[in-house]
Amino acid sequence: MSKTTNKDESFFKKLVGNQLFIPILALLLLAVINLINDPGFFKISLGLNNAGNPVLSGYLITILDYGSELGILAIGMTLVTAASGGQDISVGATIAIAGSAMLRVLCGGTSRPTELAAPIIVAFLVACVVGMLCGAFNGMLVAVFKIQPMIATLILFTAGRSIAAWINNNELPIVPDPKFAYFGSFIPGIPVPTTVFIVIACIVVIALVLKFTNLGLYTQAVGINEGASRLNGINPTFIKFLSFVILGLCVAVAALIKVSRLSTINYSVIAKDIEMDAILAVALGGNALSGGKFNMWASILGAYVIQFLTTTLYKFNVQSDALAAYKAVVVIVLVVFSAPSVRDYMKQLTRKFASSDKAALSKKGVA
Amino acid sequence: MKKKVLSILMASTMALGLVACGGGAKQEAPAEPAATEAPAAEEKAEEPAAEEKTEETTEETATEDTSAASGDLIKVGIINNDPNESGYRTANDADLKAMFTEANGYDAKFAYSLKNDEQITAAQGFIQDEVDYLLLSAADTAGWDSVLKDAQDAGVKVILFDRTIDADPSLYEASIVSDMAKEGEMAVEWLAGQGLDEYNIIHIQGVMGSAAQQGRSGALSDKVAAESTWNLVTQQTAEWNAEKAQQIVQSVIDAGTPFNVIYAENDDMAKGAVAALDAAGISHGVGKDVIVMGYDCNKWALEELLAQNWNYDGQCNPFQASYIDEIIKTLESGGTLSEKTIIMDEKGFDAETITQDDVDKYGI
Numbered sequence: 001m002s003k004t005t006n007k008d009e010s011f012f013k014k015l016v017g018n019q020l021f022i023p024i025l026a027l028l029l030l031a032v033i034n035l036i037n038d039p040g041f042f043k044i045s046l047g048l049n050n051a052g053n054p055v056l057s058g059y060l061i062t063i064l065d066y067g068s069e070l071g072i073l074a075i076g077m078t079l080v081t082a083a084s085g086g087q088d089i090s091v092g093a094t095i096a097i098a099g100s101a102m103l104r105v106l107c108g109g110t111s112r113p114t115e116l117a118a119p120i121i122v123a124f125l126v127a128c129v130v131g132m133l134c135g136a137f138n139g140m141l142v143a144v145f146k147i148q149p150m151i152a153t154l155i156l157f158t159a160g161r162s163i164a165a166w167i168n169n170n171e172l173p174i175v176p177d178p179k180f181a182y183f184g185s186f187i188p189g190i191p192v193p194t195t196v197f198i199v200i201a202c203i204v205v206i207a208l209v210l211k212f213t214n215l216g217l218y219t220q221a222v223g224i225n226e227g228a229s230r231l232n233g234i235n236p237t238f239i240k241f242l243s244f245v246i247l248g249l250c251v252a253v254a255a256l257i258k259v260s261r262l263s264t265i266n267y268s269v270i271a272k273d274i275e276m277d278a279i280l281a282v283a284l285g286g287n288a289l290s291g292g293k294f295n296m297w298a299s300i301l302g303a304y305v306i307q308f309l310t311t312t313l314y315k316f317n318v319q320s321d322a323l324a325a326y327k328a329v330v331v332i333v334l335v336v337f338s339a340p341s342v343r344d345y346m347k348q349l350t351r352k353f354a355s356s357d358k359a360a361l362s363k364k365g366v367a
Numbered sequence: 368m369k370k371k372v373l374s375i376l377m378a379s380t381m382a383l384g385l386v387a388c389g390g391g392a393k394q395e396a397p398a399e400p401a402a403t404e405a406p407a408a409e410e411k412a413e414e415p416a417a418e419e420k421t422e423e424t425t426e427e428t429a430t431e432d433t434s435a436a437s438g439d440l441i442k443v444g445i446i447n448n449d450p451n452e453s454g455y456r457t458a459n460d461a462d463l464k465a466m467f468t469e470a471n472g473y474d475a476k477f478a479y480s481l482k483n484d485e486q487i488t489a490a491q492g493f494i495q496d497e498v499d500y501l502l503l504s505a506a507d508t509a510g511w512d513s514v515l516k517d518a519q520d521a522g523v524k525v526i527l528f529d530r531t532i533d534a535d536p537s538l539y540e541a542s543i544v545s546d547m548a549k550e551g552e553m554a555v556e557w558l559a560g561q562g563l564d565e566y567n568i569i570h571i572q573g574v575m576g577s578a579a580q581q582g583r584s585g586a587l588s589d590k591v592a593a594e595s596t597w598n599l600v601t602q603q604t605a606e607w608n609a610e611k612a613q614q615i616v617q618s619v620i621d622a623g624t625p626f627n628v629i630y631a632e633n634d635d636m637a638k639g640a641v642a643a644l645d646a647a648g649i650s651h652g653v654g655k656d657v658i659v660m661g662y663d664c665n666k667w668a669l670e671e672l673l674a675q676n677w678n679y680d681g682q683c684n685p686f687q688a689s690y691i692d693e694i695i696k697t698l699e700s701g702g703t704l705s706e707k708t709i710i711m712d713e714k715g716f717d718a719e720t721i722t723q724d725d726v727d728k729y730g731i
Contacts, residue, residue: 314618
């Protein structure tokens, strides 16, 4: 009997110990709440959009669609968090800069062009370069000058939106080509939102990188112990720098989606507060915000949990300016549960709970 | 290695400096060469002020010969919010710059800030420079009493535009504002005139507590409370943000709740809402399933009206310069103003009657 308890316990421990446990639990919790409230939440229907193309619609599609920017940002934010033990709070402002650069190239500096001044791919590549440059700027401050990440990224957080406005001379260009809108909505004939494919592409790329390079290992090593990793031949400065550049690339992709959704930009509100959601996604994924070990998939899942929460709250007609308060509750719960003192207490509690069978405990004690 | 890093760093710092300066210059440089000062700018300390002053005096003497017929230039200090803030502000700033030129008999200086304390510092600078008129669009309503008293003591006349402040009315000559409540009433009246059997409205609000939100929401809320056929499907703030508006409307569509009116408190949010409608295959515009209403009369929004994709757009008039000019001319000729608070004429455009001329004239 004691043996089965032990087995159960270890299974339970393994389950709780898995990093994916928290986001999956949160996801299930949200799903159950919605199921009880209105099973129609999970309905997906096929309809036509105003352009006459078939599109899937429903809350689940909405979550997948609107969660994609956050999912992409979570990839970069996880790496930055793991390597530097801090977070980049300039993500939203950098999206504005990259998006503005993209529109500048597409529209050629005029606010109401009749045709594209450059192919979309060129504009996107320019945005990628701009995003990576912003990432490199942050990365250099953090890696070379050893400034705390939150302070270093505060610079672009403050100045970014003004720089974005300056790139386009304060104009708000509107992209004339309907093809540009495909990235943020649907490609004719394909009923699944394009953003879903973009996220899948990003996930595949990062999965391949993590699988076939040492990036993951090195990043964790630097995050856990910078000195030790240097002694082992890893260049911590470069790894930290690289993580910010990768985040910059993620930002450029997110900017493409954001700008494409409306074919225009508003410097002061585009991707507002998205940095906080991205950090929350990393935290929800059970990654230590102080750096070190990370689980990429848990972060991405965390991003969709946040969107699930947002969509659910909208469904319940919660005032949208109160959304932040609900997210704050999630943060508080997470922070409290990951605090060392609470963890110790929980450990003691579970031990007591499990050790009502004393034999199991003594056996373990011997072992 | 270190040298390399250092050189890269220096290069990027310089590049950034360029960027920053470029941005600053763009914002602060007014149309006229005479007005080079921007006291709100952080970098400018006190030393250059003296230099500039001599510059100004030389400038003034130089221009005196040319404009001898009209006498001295009227010195005005204009404190405005950052033109980046919105399309409204950009249009407002451009309008002021076009009006207060030397050709029109003005020596104008501009200062921009979204922060009240920086604006107050700028105001003090203008008072020390002995401007004749101080034109003010305050970032915040509070905290202006003492600096306006200083202005009064120094004989500087203060004219408020666009935004009111919480100060004694004796401290300023006039206040030129938009009546947001009237804008809301006009829009709701127009909507009532559409004669729908039932009004199921998605109400997308601006940043809660702002004057525009309160005025534009007020009229609709009153009407919904008064009429049994008017219902709010949802009432949410999208904080002037198109993406948020898109999500809010998307949520209503996903829920399957029927609606036939979108009342958005600015054009951006209306655009976001329309993006959600388009994706869901819901027709909108003149004679279609959903009525779309916006505010602010952005040029692109009026073009949507012209194409009959939207139904109504309410104006929020950014063109205050001509009103200010008139007031200054009256005061200069020794006249008195009949009213302290001047409310600007504002229009509401209907997609069925709007013309290309309206788009060109009123689009911002």
